[in-house]
Amino acid sequence: MVMESSMKVACAEIPSPAAADTQLLPAALAELYSAHSRAIYYLALRFLGDPQKAEDATHDVFLKALRHLDQFRGQSSARTWLYRIAINHCKNMVTAWHDRHVLPSSDHEWAERLPAGDSPLRILETKELGGRIQQALDGLPEEYRLLLLLVSDQELSYAEAGALTGQTADAVRGKLFRARKAFGALFVKTE
Amino acid sequence: MKQQNKFTTGQEQTSQNRAANSGELNFENAEDLLRHDAAQTLVPPDIARRLSESIAQEPAPRQSWWRKLLS
Numbered sequence: 001m002v003m004e005s006s007m008k009v010a011c012a013e014i015p016s017p018a019a020a021d022t023q024l025l026p027a028a029l030a031e032l033y034s035a036h037s038r039a040i041y042y043l044a045l046r047f048l049g050d051p052q053k054a055e056d057a058t059h060d061v062f063l064k065a066l067r068h069l070d071q072f073r074g075q076s077s078a079r080t081w082l083y084r085i086a087i088n089h090c091k092n093m094v095t096a097w098h099d100r101h102v103l104p105s106s107d108h109e110w111a112e113r114l115p116a117g118d119s120p121l122r123i124l125e126t127k128e129l130g131g132r133i134q135q136a137l138d139g140l141p142e143e144y145r146l147l148l149l150l151v152s153d154q155e156l157s158y159a160e161a162g163a164l165t166g167q168t169a170d171a172v173r174g175k176l177f178r179a180r181k182a183f184g185a186l187f188v189k190t191e
Numbered sequence: 192m193k194q195q196n197k198f199t200t201g202q203e204q205t206s207q208n209r210a211a212n213s214g215e216l217n218f219e220n221a222e223d224l225l226r227h228d229a230a231q232t233l234v235p236p237d238i239a240r241r242l243s244e245s246i247a248q249e250p251a252p253r254q255s256w257w258r259k260l261l262s
Binding site for chain 1: 217218219220221222223224225226228229231232234235237238239240241242243245246249
């Protein structure tokens with residue numbers, strides 16, 4: 001799989017996390033929001049594919065978290081707990097809106113369409129990169145999209161990603177292999 | 192660090208070198224690219240403001256009848 005684009009770009013600066021606004025929030029939520037809002041917003045953004053919906057979802061997730069803060073017993077990490085709320089919420093949003101396109105139903109179909117091999121992704125221009133990533137993610141089955149988003153979070157292990165998606169860590173590894181290839185194939189087409 | 196079991200040492204080094212002199216970005220895999228994308232994504236400040244407004248409108252937790260009786 002060849003992952004090259006012919007665009008030119010300088011490396012963009014990484015913006016600082018949104019922390020200044022947390023002073024508006026109650027202390028119990030401010031800490032959670034400061035530590036996890038970027039991860040939750042990013043999951044919602046790339047899972048839903050719409051900044052406004054992602055904003056609504058992030059708002060709703062943290063409001064739900066505050067309402068149910070007494071139910072969080074520390075058996076999982078706060079990040080995992082928030083992800084669980086976010087995944088359920090985003091899936092409900094998708095189901096309610098019925099605005100996703102039809103996707104192939106099985107892993108087998110996907111595997112047959114994927115090119116052999118794997119290669120690094122080389123990006124020469126970050127302009128429109130977000131749009132290209134979104135386009136590639138939108139073309140993936142929901143499960144692949146979700147797995148890639150979860151395992152790209154360095155705070156989450158395969159076991160935790162598996163727990164959030166109802167499967168074992170080994171199953172995550174297997175599907176991740178196919179998800180990477182599928183994403184790569186779709187990403188090339190966005191050039 | 193939990194993430195360590197996801198990559199080989201070589202892969203980690205490649206990822207770390209992605210912003211090399213050429214200005215070209217190299218990503219070992221999709222997760223690496225998504226991680227970069229996430230780091231570039233700014234959380235809209237409006238969310239915190241909306242949250243604080245929503246919290247202000249939340250009804251106070253209901254007190255049970257026996258607590259009211261005892262208070």
